[in-house]
Amino acid sequence: MSSPSNLSSTSAWSAAAQLVARWLERRERVDALLENLPPKLGAAERTRAHGLVLGVVRHHARLDAATRAWLAHPARPITQAALLLAGFELIESSGEMPDGLAAKIVHHAVEQTKHLASPAEARLVNAIVRKLATSLPAQPVPGRLADAAALAEYFSHPVWLVQRWLAQFGAEATRRLLEWNQSPAPVYARWRAGATAAGEAAVAVPDFLRPTQWAGFYEVPPGHWREVERLLAAGQVYLQDPSTRLAVELLAPQPGEMVVDLCAAPGGKSVLIADTMGAGRLVAFDLPGVRLDRLKENLARTRGVEVALVQGDVLKDAGKLLIEHNLPSNYPAVLLDAPCSNTGVMRHRVDVKWRLQAGDFARHAEQQRKMLVAAGRLVLPGGRLIYSTCSIDPEENEQVVAAFVAQTRGLFSRETEAMAWPWESAHDGAAVFRLRRAG
Numbered sequence: 446m447s448s449p450s451n452l453s454s455t456s457a458w459s460a461a462a463q464l465v466a467r468w469l470e471r472r473e474r475v476d477a478l479l480e481n482l483p484p485k486l487g488a489a490e491r492t493r494a495h496g497l498v499l500g501v502v503r504h505h506a507r508l509d510a511a512t513r514a515w516l517a518h519p520a521r522p523i524t525q526a527a528l529l530l531a532g533f534e535l536i537e538s539s540g541e542m543p544d545g546l547a548a549k550i551v552h553h554a555v556e557q558t559k560h561l562a563s564p565a566e567a568r569l570v571n572a573i574v575r576k577l578a579t580s581l582p583a584q585p586v587p588g589r590l591a592d593a594a595a596l597a598e599y600f601s602h603p604v605w606l607v608q609r610w611l612a613q614f615g616a617e618a619t620r621r622l623l624e625w626n627q628s629p630a631p632v633y634a635r636w637r638a639g640a641t642a643a644g645e646a647a648v649a650v651p652d653f654l655r656p657t658q659w660a661g662f663y664e665v666p667p668g669h670w671r672e673v674e675r676l677l678a679a680g681q682v683y684l685q686d687p688s689t690r691l692a693v694e695l696l697a698p699q700p701g702e703m704v705v706d707l708c709a710a711p712g713g714k715s716v717l718i719a720d721t722m723g724a725g726r727l728v729a730f731d732l733p734g735v736r737l738d739r740l741k742e743n744l745a746r747t748r749g750v751e752v753a754l755v756q757g758d759v760l761k762d763a764g765k766l767l768i769e770h771n772l773p774s775n776y777p778a779v780l781l782d783a784p785c786s787n788t789g790v791m792r793h794r795v796d797v798k799w800r801l802q803a804g805d806f807a808r809h810a811e812q813q814r815k816m817l818v819a820a821g822r823l824v825l826p827g828g829r830l831i832y833s834t835c836s837i838d839p840e841e842n843e844q845v846v847a848a849f850v851a852q853t854r855g856l857f858s859r860e861t862e863a864m865a866w867p868w869e870s871a872h873d874g875a876a877v878f879r880l881r882r883a884g
């Protein structure tokens with residue numbers, strides 16, 4: 446939980462309220478929405494505004510239910526935003542609520558609403574946030590036998606998704622997953638300076654980066670963004686969750702090898718592959734678009750490995766396109782990090798749960814199966830094909846792989862796999878399968 450003293454930043458609160466109002470009206474993707482914070486906000490205020498917007502979206506169902514209970518008529522989005530923000534501050538501080546903090550939260554929300562909305566709406570906010578100050582921190586956590594609806598409201602997830610997880614993972618794991626998704630996500634940096642060219646002195650890891658249980662991954666505490674930007678520009682860190690290492694571990698790229706990364710953008714795994722190989726050739730492939738620009742920028746910070754960037758559609762004769770780029774059409778090592786439901790990364794991507802529809806799993810699985818078939822065509826005899834997702838849903842993982850293996854009639858076999866369940870791994874969820882093509 447962040448410090449309640451952060452509440453004093455009026456500009457962060459006001460900027461967050463305006464973005465929350467916009468999210469309520471348009472349901473934009475939150476990562477894109479956050480890019481609209483005013484440039485004049487300082488680093489600390491920006492961090493706080495991010496935390497407030499993410500907190501409201503993360504807890505939206507619970508906050509919305511609590512505020513609606515007191516609203517006789519729908520409020521304007523900016524007034525709703527003020528109520529939700531104050532409600533989030535109350536949830537955030539509950540458990541360690543110092544004397545007078547709830548009154549400060551109420552007062553702050555009221556003063557802000559006077560400026561952002563109107564005196565009449567500020568009076569409404571005053572009346573409702575006072576009630577929330579009593580009701581929200583006192584809400585009991587649903588008991589062990591709670592049904593999907595109660596869990597969904599308290600832990601702010603769609604009911605259908607909670608029902609799906611209860612059926613797939615059982616009550617205990619579902620509860621832990623919901624709690625996990627509702628906890629703020631740390632920022633992780635992978636230290637890359639071990640990848641410096643031969644003869645260069647190793648760079649010491651800065652003291653502010655906190656070591657984790659995953660070798661090479663560090664937690665970035667708040668308040669160090671300037672230093673992190675410098676490290677990023679120097680190619681010394683890459684911001685990525687420790688779960689991203691699993692696909693590259695199973696790929697096990699060897700120095701001097703030739704590897705193709707088929708869904709490469711924005712480049713987290715491509716850069717890790719390059720750092721792991723140290724020397725060799727890497728083909729990074731993705732659809733045209735802004736993500737490809739980021740991939741290009743990130744790959745520019747790799748050294749020692751010859752990198753080719755190919756923009757294209759895996760499903761549209763990728764082999765022919767590779768040949769047109771004077772590249773081989775078959776490789777000893779192919780990575781397919783497929784687009785998916787993102788159910789493993791909901792702690793980081795707080796709005797995914799509100800956009801996801803029940804039918805998305807089948808739609809993703811259909812596309813994933815086709816992509817896996819297309820990826821399989823690029824594997825040399827005896828070569829390996831890594832299929833990975835950041836989904837924890839069996840329909841996009843085991844079922845896709847089983848269907849692919851059956852379809853190839855013995856050409857590909859399942860060699861090994863790694864599953865990260867967030868509630869056990871203590872990092873994002875991921876699924877990785879290594880398949881081997883017969884020699």
Ligand SMILES: C[S@@+](CC[C@H](N)C(=O)[O-])C[C@H]1O[C@@H](n2cnc3c(N)ncnc32)[C@H](O)[C@@H]1O
Nearest residue numbers: 708709710711712713714731732758759782784
């Ligand atoms: C899970 S993301 C990849 C993340 C990336 N591997 C990393 O580590 O940074 C999935 C990627 O698949 C790409 N993609 C989706 N459909 C594609 C297609 N038909 N052909 C090529 N790339 C595709 C998306 O553009 C997106 O960048």
